[in-house]
Amino acid sequence: MNALVRAELLKLRSTRTLAWLLLATVAMVVVTVAASVPSASEPDAGLSFHESALLTRLVGISFGVPQVMMVLLGVLAFTQETRYGTVSSTFLVEPRRNRVFVAKGLALIIASVVITTATLVVSCTVSTVFISAKDGNVTTGTEFGQVIAAVFVVMMLYGLIGLAIGALVRNQVVAVTAALIWQTAAEHLLLDALPQVARWTPVGATYGLLQLGPIVTTQGTLLDAPIGGLLLVGYTAAAAALALVVAPRRDIL
């Protein structure tokens, strides 16, 4: 298994996809923080310039785009193999396909740790600079550590969900489009329209885990962090199980 994981990590490193995704992620983190800080001065923004959790909230918000990027990385980890035909040589080297899927998952977990760390460094730095520039509160309350831990979990799970989507859908354009619509539109529309339902969806559970309730909804409907975390783990496990059952049985044409 070690050899397979190392091979999957080499696949990720040996094309420009990971570098571009990481660059785009960092850039979007800066943009997200910059766009979010001014709203903190607005009275109904859910954020107060002087509350102790300001930095924590900004860091949580800044992981919106990185979550999407992590799903895309997971999707591409499999769909690129199908698109370019490398899936044949992958399964010729290791015909036990479930082992390949597990190796890809482990490689994505390792990649998620690196991406999350880099994103956190940028997010914390930029958030601190922006808040300090306006004399806001940059203290780290008790929630800060919880959110830091949560973003590592969220990024890891989203990579696995993306991998499952890629394994199940296979067509890269369809898989990427579906993942983008799900994350950036469908669930947010649902959150606005039916918050009581949306809090049980993967994105709703994620917001609960990241403790973004005061920001993403004014109705206080998001799940508590532990429940949100468990629900997200459940969604990931279900998606991965489905992929492990369905995908290995398919013919490689």
Added chain:
Amino acid sequence: MVATSAAMTATIELRGLTKWYGSIRAVDDITAEVRPGQVTAFLGPNGAGKTTTLRMLLGLVAPTAGTSTIGGKRYDALRDPVRHVGAVLETSGYHPGRTALDHLRVLATAARLAKGTPMRALTDTGLGEDARRRVGAFSLGMRQRLGLAAAMLGDPAVLVLDEPTNGLDPEGIRWLRGYVRKLADDGRTVLVSSHALSEVEQTADHVLLIAKGRLIRSSALAALRAEAGVGCRVRTPDPERLSTMLAAAGYGVRLDGDELAVDAAAEQVGELAAMHRIVLHRLNPTARLEEAFFRITEQPGRPDEAHSFESAPV
């Protein structure tokens, strides 16, 4: 040189291999053996079922019925399959943004091969100087070479090549012929699919002829040539007389345009014409093997003859 023990266990066996895609029968009850030390051509027109059969052999496509083994084991039961079997399946099996060396390093890492193996394989296939170029910039011929380099990473006793000459220029084809010949001479089992008879004639020792998903013939190429016979086309100002002479000598002959098509070697026809003082304006040998190929592949419904061409196993 492949170790004798490896070669001894490198026979490919197909038993009743069948594949249905919905209501379409892509491969129909193929049974054959491919033995070490020779190049076996898997010959048939496009869409005959060659690629599907090879993918079933390699565990990439699940057969509807039947089995395929390499050295007595299914592909997915082979321990370290890359060390037993190398395969070139398609020219598009590369990420265009990855370098040739990285492409092979990925495979070698997964297969737990030595670190120097990828570079050595690239050098052996003439790509040593292009190792750090991205595959997207490679010509089709270079990609075919890269495919062979990938197939040879584990120094396998069995090579499976699917239409390896597709897109190659004449120089590349010539190089490939020599490379494949050497692999077989080393004692490896080499199975090469092709739709081009001319290519097979210059490379193969043995032929598995497939059409419409069925194995039509399994034969040594020399035996196929013998069965097909040799022939020639003749132009003469006295076709009726030459026709009579040839028929009397027992040769098949028919008028085709302003020429006679004769089921005899050009030398025999020339000698007969000289003996009877018949003037010839033209005398050309014809590719009878090609005619036989088309004749056979147009009659796929003869399963009882599938293995009757030669009594010995393939």
